[in-house]
Amino acid sequence: QTTTTTVPQGDVDTLMQQVADEAGLELNMELPEGQTGTIGTSTQVSQEQDELTQRLARLRQM
Amino acid sequence: YPQDMSQLHPKNPTGPGPGDPLLAKQKHHHRRAFEFISKALKIDEENEGHKELAIELYKKGISELEKGIAVDCMGGRGEVWERAQRLHDKMKTNLAMAKDRLNFLALGRKLSTPGRR
Numbered sequence: 001q002t003t004t005t006t007v008p009q010g011d012v013d014t015l016m017q018q019v020a021d022e023a024g025l026e027l028n029m030e031l032p033e034g035q036t037g038t039i040g041t042s043t044q045v046s047q048e049q050d051e052l053t054q055r056l057a058r059l060r061q062m
Numbered sequence: 063y064p065q066d067m068s069q070l071h072p073k074n075p076t077g078p079g080p081g082d083p084l085l086a087k088q089k090h091h092h093r094r095a096f097e098f099i100s101k102a103l104k105i106d107e108e109n110e111g112h113k114e115l116a117i118e119l120y121k122k123g124i125s126e127l128e129k130g131i132a133v134d135c136m137g138g139r140g141e142v143w144e145r146a147q148r149l150h151d152k153m154k155t156n157l158a159m160a161k162d163r164l165n166f167l168a169l170g171r172k173l174s175t176p177g178r179r
Binding site: 055 | 092099100106162163
């Protein structure tokens with residue numbers, strides 16, 4: 001028997017979100033492919049290119 | 063109510079879907095370019111990283127970006143194609159920046175090599 005099973009789901013979610021915020025993570029980042037469809041994946045593709053731009057720009061300033 | 067039904071089940075509301083060969087090709091090259099350049103950046107961002115390896119990875123990424131940019135996505139209409147056109151522009155930006163970085167690294171290597179040995 002463990003005590004973790006008695007913790008309300010809401011508390012767990014809150015804690016998860018807190019940890020994610022501290023680590024700068026996005027919990028809902030991975031939505032199922034079927035629900036996001038082309039919009040989700042295309043936006044992700046676009047964001048990936050933005051990320052490269054930002055990182056390349058940062059290196060240039062060093 | 064046929065109109066309501068179509069709203070509930072939209073089929074390709076913006077024209078060609080992701081299955082379009084040109085868009086798939088563009089995305090494929092984006093993906094590979096992203097993987098190569100991400101790896102190059104990771105090495106490059108470390109001060110004592112292996113710049114030789116970063117240079118090789120930048121070269122591969124640049125080649126993939128060029129292939130992705132070569133995909134003609136300017137003729138299509140609709141949201142899906144507009145996104146592809148924006149991706150095209152972003153890849154062009156990154157191509158120029160990655161080339162700059164590659165030149166910078168290649169130059170630094172040439173300058174530092176004779177003195178070290």
